[in-house]
Amino acid sequence: MNISWRSTCLRVLLRPLKGGALPAFRNFSSSSRLDARKSLRMEDFTPDVIRNFSIIAHIDHGKSTLADRLLELTGTIKKKESGKNEQVLDKLKVERERGITVKAQTASMIHPFNGKPHLLNLIDTPGHVDFAWEVSRSLAACQGALLLVDASQGVQAQTISVFHIAKERGLTIIPVLNKIDLPAAQPELIAAQMQTTFGIDPADILSISAKTGKGVEAVLQAVVSRIPAPESKKDAPVKAFLFDTLYDRYRGVISLVNIQDGILRKGDKIASCHTRKKYEIAEIGIMHPEEISTDMLCPGQVGYIACNMKESSEAHIGDTLHRVGIPVPPMPGFKPSKAMVYAGVYPVDSSDFPKLEESIKRLTLTDRSVTFQRESSSALGQGTRLGFLGTLHMDVFRQRLEDEYDANIIITAPTVPYKLVYRDGKERFVSNPTEFPDTGDAASKVVEIQEPIVKATIIVPEEYFGVMMDLCYSRRAEDLEHRYLDTGSEASSSRIILTCVMPLSEIVTDFFDQLKSLSSGFASFDYEDAGYLKSDLAKMVFLLNGKPVDALALIVHRSAQDTIGRAWVKKLHEVIPRQLFEVPIQAAIGKKVIARETLSANRKDVTAGLYGGHYERKMKHLENQKEGKKRLKRIGTVDLPQEAFFDILKR
Numbered sequence: 077m078n079i080s081w082r083s084t085c086l087r088v089l090l091r092p093l094k095g096g097a098l099p100a101f102r103n104f105s106s107s108s109r110l111d112a113r114k115s116l117r118m119e120d121f122t123p124d125v126i127r128n129f130s131i132i133a134h135i136d137h138g139k140s141t142l143a144d145r146l147l148e149l150t151g152t153i154k155k156k157e158s159g160k161n162e163q164v165l166d167k168l169k170v171e172r173e174r175g176i177t178v179k180a181q182t183a184s185m186i187h188p189f190n191g192k193p194h195l196l197n198l199i200d201t202p203g204h205v206d207f208a209w210e211v212s213r214s215l216a217a218c219q220g221a222l223l224l225v226d227a228s229q230g231v232q233a234q235t236i237s238v239f240h241i242a243k244e245r246g247l248t249i250i251p252v253l254n255k256i257d258l259p260a261a262q263p264e265l266i267a268a269q270m271q272t273t274f275g276i277d278p279a280d281i282l283s284i285s286a287k288t289g290k291g292v293e294a295v296l297q298a299v300v301s302r303i304p305a306p307e308s309k310k311d312a313p314v315k316a317f318l319f320d321t322l323y324d325r326y327r328g329v330i331s332l333v334n335i336q337d338g339i340l341r342k343g344d345k346i347a348s349c350h351t352r353k354k355y356e357i358a359e360i361g362i363m364h365p366e367e368i369s370t371d372m373l374c375p376g377q378v379g380y381i382a383c384n385m386k387e388s389s390e391a392h393i394g395d396t397l398h399r400v401g402i403p404v405p406p407m408p409g410f411k412p413s414k415a416m417v418y419a420g421v422y423p424v425d426s427s428d429f430p431k432l433e434e435s436i437k438r439l440t441l442t443d444r445s446v447t448f449q450r451e452s453s454s455a456l457g458q459g460t461r462l463g464f465l466g467t468l469h470m471d472v473f474r475q476r477l478e479d480e481y482d483a484n485i486i487i488t489a490p491t492v493p494y495k496l497v498y499r500d501g502k503e504r505f506v507s508n509p510t511e512f513p514d515t516g517d518a519a520s521k522v523v524e525i526q527e528p529i530v531k532a533t534i535i536v537p538e539e540y541f542g543v544m545m546d547l548c549y550s551r552r553a554e555d556l557e558h559r560y561l562d563t564g565s566e567a568s569s570s571r572i573i574l575t576c577v578m579p580l581s582e583i584v585t586d587f588f589d590q591l592k593s594l595s596s597g598f599a600s601f602d603y604e605d606a607g608y609l610k611s612d613l614a615k616m617v618f619l620l621n622g623k624p625v626d627a628l629a630l631i632v633h634r635s636a637q638d639t640i641g642r643a644w645v646k647k648l649h650e651v652i653p654r655q656l657f658e659v660p661i662q663a664a665i666g667k668k669v670i671a672r673e674t675l676s677a678n679r680k681d682v683t684a685g686l687y688g689g690h691y692e693r694k695m696k697h698l699e700n701q702k703e704g705k706k707r708l709k710r711i712g713t714v715d716l717p718q719e720a721f722f723d724i725l726k727r
């Protein structure tokens with residue numbers, strides 16, 4: 077299900093709500109929607125019957141599958157006759173294609189307990205290390221979390237990090253062992269692992285199969301009995317926590333909010349603590365899991381509001397909204413997202429830049445962790461420099477631009493943000509290689525260059541420990557430490573948890589792929605920010621016939637400069653078409669050439685076959701040649717087809 081489908085669905089949904097026939101809901105039970113619409117009196121859901129919770133887990137441990145079962149069990153979506161619903165909350169095409177959750181989704185479910193309807197608000201979270209920010213954002217609106225662990229794989233690197241995020245937020249954690257239907261499941265061993273790693277009492281662990289539905293009813297029971305109700309007050313001044321945004325092309329920014337105190341109704345005038353701007357609520361409702369408009373949102377509830385916000389900058393994630401004239405102290409937001417990886421994004425056809433910029437702005441409304449700034453390159457023209465949470469995030473954003481906005485783009489090699497320390501003590505962050513000072517440039521006043529460092533955690537079966545150590549050392553890792561996570565069993569070997577610090581730049585390229593392939597897929601990996609350290613770095617530029625190509629500049633560690641220089645020069649030699657003259661291709665650091673290849677000349681005289689001096693024919697051929705050249709980028713005297721940039725920059 078992609079964005080355009082969603083907005084169509086929304087339009088269909090909104091019309092009948094004003095009193096027409098019922099829409100046909102793909103996948104969703106229309107009878108449950110009808111009931112919901114007729115009987116949805118939001119004021120009946122007082123805080124004591126509300127539970128706000130998330131599902132947290134390592135990637136692929138079954139969050140989206142469990143969410144599907146919960147939605148089915150509560151009648152929020154209809155059970156498919158042909159089989160089960162699959163990843164209903166994974167709405168983006170990229171999520172369905174890759175089988176990963178990228179964007180956290182919210183779904184409100186209504187289910188009776190002890191004869192009383194309860195409102196259960198589930199906030200699905202992504203599992204990949206790049207999207208940890210989405211996880212912490214989702215948890216900000218919850219009182220509890222289901223900690224899901226695959227009973228065949230056990231505790232993995234992100235299980236540890238999400239557990240700590242939830243613990244820090246003071247959430248009630250319900251441990252759940254999933255995939256117990258698998259022959260390789262070892263519930264007792266994994267339960268013991270959860271006890272030693274997290275101090276969880278095995279008696280508190282629920283065992284389920286999200287795939288078959290076994291044990292899922294008990295999960296719902298536990299959500300109601302173990303997770304505390306929100307402590308929200310009806311009579312206190314309105315306080316709404318903005319934790320996510322969506323974008324609808326007709327209604328602008330849609331904000332997802334958690335009502336901490338008070339009641340919000342359609343037509344209410346609200347203001348933002350962050351921007352101080354004022355709005356009128358045009359529409360209010362809950363996600364069921366598609367939007368259902370209601371009259372109001374009451375204390376403790378989670379839902380959406382549309383209030384004619386046009387710009388993404390107006391909707392600040394972590395903001396507190398209040399009633400106009402009745403200010404409230406803002407709630408503590410949460411750690412803003414921090415871009416780890418930057419890359420230039422350019423249109424293949426330079427004249428498409430305005431369209432591309434508009435598409436990027438729209439897309440950043442649904443992916444608020446992307447940072448955005450204009451830049452230009454002499455080789456690629458006008459473009460943007462975007463900051464991402466990691467390389468998977470970058471790849472997902474690229475695919476969404478292509479899928480949802482039909483964009484045709486070139487992305488430059490990813491760079492991490494480096495810190496320059498100047499003689500006068502000032503510091504500056506540089507995320508574009510072209511802004512990096514040249515080595516030996518006495519005028520640059522830079523006394524020190526620092527690079528971002530991360531603390532990496534790898535969990536791996538002991539037989540792969542040696543290759544993992546080698547991999548880490550080859551990526552400049554230091555302070556390696558390890559301990560056993562468990563003692564294994566007859567069926568599986570012991571697992572080791574390895575920690576080290578290493579430069580972020582070493583993991584943003586192919587580290588994750590290497591880790592997976594060297595461990596036959598068994599290693600799991602997570603990392604967290606560990607500040608900056610001084611490093612011996614230099615800017616490498618590539619020259620074609622003596623002219624530097626700005627779009628290809630790189631920051632490299634000196635220990636790897638020769639290897640990188642040679643590899644890139646070779647790659648350039650393979651993709652650049654021969655010219656009418658000989659072209660030296662060089663990699664240089666400062667004035668020193670590190671590597672060189674020479675592209676031999678290919679003199680193509682288009683008029684060669686036209687002897688006899690037929691002037692008009694000769695001119696026509698020369699004209700044709702000129703047309704072809706328009707599609708080329710000119711670097712000094714060298715013509716480079718746009719596809720060559722594609723070939724060079726794609727990995």
Ligand SMILES: Nc1nc2c(ncn2[C@@H]2O[C@H](COP(=O)(O)OP(=O)(O)OP(=O)(O)O)[C@@H](O)[C@H]2O)c(=O)[nH]1
Nearest residue numbers: 135136137138139140141176177203255285286287
């Ligand atoms: N056998 C079995 N397979 C399961 C079970 N639960 C989930 N799976 C499968 O495990 C894979 C991953 O499930 P997802 O629900 O997509 O996992 P996820 O945690 O949402 O993944 P991300 O959102 O990408 O982190 C899918 O192929 C599911 O069909 C289960 O209980 N038993």
